[in-house]
Amino acid sequence: MKNIEKKVIQTIRFLSTDAVERANSGHPGLPMGAATMAYTLWSRFLKGSAAEPMWPDRDRFVLSAGHGSMLLYSLLHLFGYDVSIEDIKNFRQWGSKTPGHPEYGHTPGVETTTGPLGQGFANAVGMAIAERRLAAEFNTNDYNIVDHYTYVIAGDGDLMEGVSAEAASLAGHLRLGKLIVLYDDNDITIDGRTDITFTENVGKRFESYGWQVLKVEDGNGVEEIEEAIKNAKQDISRPSLIIVPTVIGYGSPNKAGTSGVHGSPLGEQELKLTKEAAGWDQYPDFYVSDEVKAYMKGIIYNREKSRLKWKEMYNEYSRKYPQKSIKWEIWNHLEFPEELSSDNELWNFSEKAVATRSAGGKVLNVIAKYLPNLMGGSADLNASTKTYLKDKGDFDRCNPRGNNIYFGVREHAMGAILNGMALHGGLRVFGSTFLVFSDYMRPAIRLSALMKLPVIYIFTHDSIALGEDGPTHQPIEHIMSLRSIPNTTVFRPADAKETAIAWLEALKRTDGPSVLILTRQKLPVLEGVHKGAHMGAYILRKENKEVPDVILIGTGSEISLLDNAHRELKKEGIEARVVSMLSWEIFDKQSQSYSEHVLPPQVKKRLVVEAGIPLGWERYIGKEGKIIGINRFGASAPGPVLMEKFGFTVNNIIKHVKEML
Numbered sequence: 001m002k003n004i005e006k007k008v009i010q011t012i013r014f015l016s017t018d019a020v021e022r023a024n025s026g027h028p029g030l031p032m033g034a035a036t037m038a039y040t041l042w043s044r045f046l047k048g049s050a051a052e053p054m055w056p057d058r059d060r061f062v063l064s065a066g067h068g069s070m071l072l073y074s075l076l077h078l079f080g081y082d083v084s085i086e087d088i089k090n091f092r093q094w095g096s097k098t099p100g101h102p103e104y105g106h107t108p109g110v111e112t113t114t115g116p117l118g119q120g121f122a123n124a125v126g127m128a129i130a131e132r133r134l135a136a137e138f139n140t141n142d143y144n145i146v147d148h149y150t151y152v153i154a155g156d157g158d159l160m161e162g163v164s165a166e167a168a169s170l171a172g173h174l175r176l177g178k179l180i181v182l183y184d185d186n187d188i189t190i191d192g193r194t195d196i197t198f199t200e201n202v203g204k205r206f207e208s209y210g211w212q213v214l215k216v217e218d219g220n221g222v223e224e225i226e227e228a229i230k231n232a233k234q235d236i237s238r239p240s241l242i243i244v245p246t247v248i249g250y251g252s253p254n255k256a257g258t259s260g261v262h263g264s265p266l267g268e269q270e271l272k273l274t275k276e277a278a279g280w281d282q283y284p285d286f287y288v289s290d291e292v293k294a295y296m297k298g299i300i301y302n303r304e305k306s307r308l309k310w311k312e313m314y315n316e317y318s319r320k321y322p323q324k325s326i327k328w329e330i331w332n333h334l335e336f337p338e339e340l341s342s343d344n345e346l347w348n349f350s351e352k353a354v355a356t357r358s359a360g361g362k363v364l365n366v367i368a369k370y371l372p373n374l375m376g377g378s379a380d381l382n383a384s385t386k387t388y389l390k391d392k393g394d395f396d397r398c399n400p401r402g403n404n405i406y407f408g409v410r411e412h413a414m415g416a417i418l419n420g421m422a423l424h425g426g427l428r429v430f431g432s433t434f435l436v437f438s439d440y441m442r443p444a445i446r447l448s449a450l451m452k453l454p455v456i457y458i459f460t461h462d463s464i465a466l467g468e469d470g471p472t473h474q475p476i477e478h479i480m481s482l483r484s485i486p487n488t489t490v491f492r493p494a495d496a497k498e499t500a501i502a503w504l505e506a507l508k509r510t511d512g513p514s515v516l517i518l519t520r521q522k523l524p525v526l527e528g529v530h531k532g533a534h535m536g537a538y539i540l541r542k543e544n545k546e547v548p549d550v551i552l553i554g555t556g557s558e559i560s561l562l563d564n565a566h567r568e569l570k571k572e573g574i575e576a577r578v579v580s581m582l583s584w585e586i587f588d589k590q591s592q593s594y595s596e597h598v599l600p601p602q603v604k605k606r607l608v609v610e611a612g613i614p615l616g617w618e619r620y621i622g623k624e625g626k627i628i629g630i631n632r633f634g635a636s637a638p639g640p641v642l643m644e645k646f647g648f649t650v651n652n653i654i655k656h657v658k659e660m661l
Contacts, residue, residue, distance in 0.1 A: 029186075113452070128239070129174070347500060411433050462518060474634035539598055
């Protein structure tokens, strides 16, 4: 290692410790211990561009151990990204570019939001899947316009989390050889040494997954780390784990190698001693020498040459393969194909009754004709969720051009991998499972929302009506819990046509995830479904007087019950309005005039019917309204029996209406 490189690595360490100390908050241990491996990766391997941080063929770098965020911010500053010394001084402060954990879309050069351990690791698997799929689609014998790696720095905590195990298993099965994980093996977590809970042989575990496992002896040996990464890149038949033994808080005389340096500042005195030991005490805080700046300019220049060379290659590629170039531009933009909405096949449901999961499957395959980059799958439930793309092939180790992914029984990894695919760009992604199992993937859904990624989640078997499988499989609180996540749009369609509308609206969204909640049981195809559904809620059945006596509001399978109740009430001289509320989130964005058109404020008698926990519906019904919902777990019995036992019947709706009037 050259002397100047030692200075750069020390600069990374002390920018990190100074920022944590000034904030009096943060995690100095990881940046101090992992600085050498991070510098080696970034300076000798990582393709990237400060001038164009979103350059499509850049290597992706994921700091899965996101608590060590100052490591990433120091790298970004030194490698010329738009992260200034002032930004570093404002670490963890209001409005800064340097939040406590890396946030995608907030700081230039940050590829994904990390911090919840294991998520970044699984995101990286998604990025590697996307790279392989796009390379298969666009590369030619003479031009590799998609040819990059996904690199990860992961810690002990990342590899303890189940989501990383799920993702690693799938990555090994798929042989994602352009995925390289550097394991910061420092043997420390918050509670102490890892051997109080974590004594497995990590290398053997990853070998059993089908990974290449390499190990370096010196976590501060630049050449040794470089050699390991070179070896990993030589074998692209499988992903690689490089075990790098490090010392957390490296250089701290009294705290290095202890949990005390994991999540707390060194403290003024210990930082002083650390700088003295490193010969850094002569410099002011946040010091970057002119020598380091000059050296880094050379590295930045060389990194930029890679991007410019790729630009030249892409221009040649565009001239030689204009159709592929046009397709590339289409795939890399999330434009909605307007002609899709008018495809008759999208609205042609000849059956008298059809489960919305089946309708959704039909709609999905119509959409796939217009969006060739639509890619996704299920957590071992294609036969149940109906989300298989016909004639689109299966993405696997032998066929990188398939659009169907078999995620296996790995719901959590599926969600995080979808996030990685969406982050990578070039693909529209979806994943499916039963609604009740959305619990397994909630952390990934939350991060979809936080990063505003247009991931589409399809959750079927949406209520007690699924029947005999019983309360373990019957969702109660799930619809409402998904509605509670900011930036998330939830759709619960009432029939096949509303299902098509829900899909269209989901595809138009580019600022957050969409959730489609679909039935197992068949539902009648309703007359009167119209474009108002695009507004989130609309009047399905109108009263025959100036204002209705009562407004009946519902979603999903319960709308057909309200429809039948409307007819029966009319026979008794009670004028009811039926409002189908496909999506709260879309309806809440409408104008006040439209909202009051659908839900006139003078009509106080309102009844909501939804087969789930009623929490939250109060906003639409006021003090005089009522809710027929479920506040307990379900039971094992045929679906129609359960719906009756839990009060989801026309007679019970009529009873509640009469009690209100």
